[in-house]
Amino acid sequence: MYDINKIRADFPILSRQVNGQPLTYLDNGASAQKPQVVIDTVTRAYAEEYSNVHRGLHFLSNLATEKYEAVRGTVTRFLNAGSESEIIFNSGTTQGINLVSYAWAAPRMQAGDEIVLSTLEHHANIVPWHFLRERQGVVLKWVDPEPDGSLDPQKLLDAITDRTRLIAITQCSNVFGTVVDVKTICSEARRRGVPVLVDGSQGAVHLPVDVQDIGCDFYAITGHKLYGPSGSGAIYIRSERQAEMQPFFGGGDMINDVTKECVTYAAPPLKFEAGTPGIVQTIGLGAALEYLMDLGMKNIAAHEATLASYATERLAGLNWVNVQGTAPGKAAIFSLTMEGAAHAHDISTILDKKGIAVRAGHHCAKPLMAHLGVSATARASFGLYNTKDEVDRLVEGLELCHRLLV
CATH class of the missing domain: 3.90.1150.10 (Aspartate Aminotransferase, domain 1)
Structure with missing residues (x-):
């Protein structure tokens, strides 16, 4: 009830x-308001459990690492990802899409290659692709909504050519509330060998999400819209796509070894999570997602x-x-x-x-x-x-x- x-x-x-x-x-x-369980979780993490993660051997570091990494499992269940290693933590959808733009798309695209977008998109799913247009000559192809604000999946698919390298599409418009049939888009795009990035900033808030059923290659979520802390989020990246990516951010936590001559990288997901992360924000996100799944x-x-x-x-x-x-x-x-x-x-x-x-x-x-x-x-x-x-x-x-x- x-x-x-x-x-x-x-x-x-x-x-x-x-x-x-x-x-x-x-x-x-x-941005959504926060339930008491999230507020309490964040307060406790700072007041009683705080330390840096992945680095220390002492009690608090181990505790914080355990709490932080447990959220990866929570996000995996929330999105029904195939593996926890497919979940990469970040500050939200904007950072997640920029990761894909820099670490996956930029090295793979040349002048004249195409990205298909809809006019429904939030700037977070537009500006990173404009970077590629400005810097590499990538072509952005736009598909307009119907008069009632719906988006015809077939028109999006009809925009695919032999130069299309990516479709980047929202699951739910933040202006209209239009729910896009991303499953149909992903199914046909995959048949044609075109990866799909789904902006789930609104979709994951309003709808049950199953990334394996949708069939997308990338799916980004933002914590503060999901009743969690600001500065928290995650992106699902299919393992096959991760294998095609090089790190975007460099620093601590994402390395296997560093010498004067070279660097080798950690396995995903840490490979894409450089530096001290938003520890408490991510722990708070876990509490928010558990709250949503309980409801x-x-x-x-x-x-x-x-x-x-x-x-x-x-x-x-x-x-x-x-x-x-x-x-x-x-x-x-x-x-x-x-x-x-x-x-x-x-x-x-x-x-x-x-x-x-x-x-x-x-x-x-x-x-x-x-x-x-x-x-x-x-x-x-x-x-x-x-x-x-x-x-x-x-x-x-x-x-x-x-x-x-x-």
Whole structure:
């Protein structure tokens, strides 16, 4: 049973007020709040268990290493990876995708080689590929969404040519909430010998994920969106792809031996994890993923689907609000514009006075904003602890915005 009141009680910040109003936190797409178990885990790791990992022989170093490395198993279970060695820790999706760009793509691509992207992508899954365009002459091929914000897998596959070296695609749009059929894309791309990177920053939050079933080569997640600490994350890299990669970062922990003449590298995953890592952040990420798995990702998805349906119904009653992206089966993410002169920043400011936190801006998706012909939207993104009452508060807040701005 999905006990929403019990779940909300797990998140201490949800009991506070903002501007004299109960906090209605609808900015989960940017960063989610943290349950008490994560806060306690991080506090304990600093207060009672802290030391550097992989290096010491004393009690605290061994304890910290044990706690840290246990998270690799947690992420493996969360994503259903084939092996713990396929999980590489990092600071989040941005670092994970940059690792792929520098350590896998850059050495393998020449001028004229192609990377296929969708216009739905977050900048984290755009800018690293622009680096290759600028520096190596790689060609970026773009596939636009349909009018309802959905993405036709066949159009993405039709963009493949004999020069295509990678498809880089989101599983869930952070602007529209569109859920992309990445399994179909990966299956056909693999048949054609084209690797696929999946940005799971939103997908892993809202959906059960099985990377072996999806069939992707790379799958990146970000901890702070998964109710864990900022500065934490991981990327799944299929072992066959790891064998094609050289390290991107060099330093401690990723070496086997160093002499004046040469260096030899540790086996994966440490080969790609140079330097002192985010020890406590990663331990906190493990606690967050265990919390999600205890709730059950299917249960979370069902709860959020109910919220999405209810929010769609309520927002449809506001004929002066435009919901950007209405694809069937979308996640509970709603990017809104308002008819008239109302700017997204003004909408966000007024909602904040009512204790309602939404995001306003381009959401690190400027190519998509240009495609839509807007400079910004106000985005309400729901999470596992949000309620129908909070949907109603959002609607009431938007009605106030309409009275004041239009």
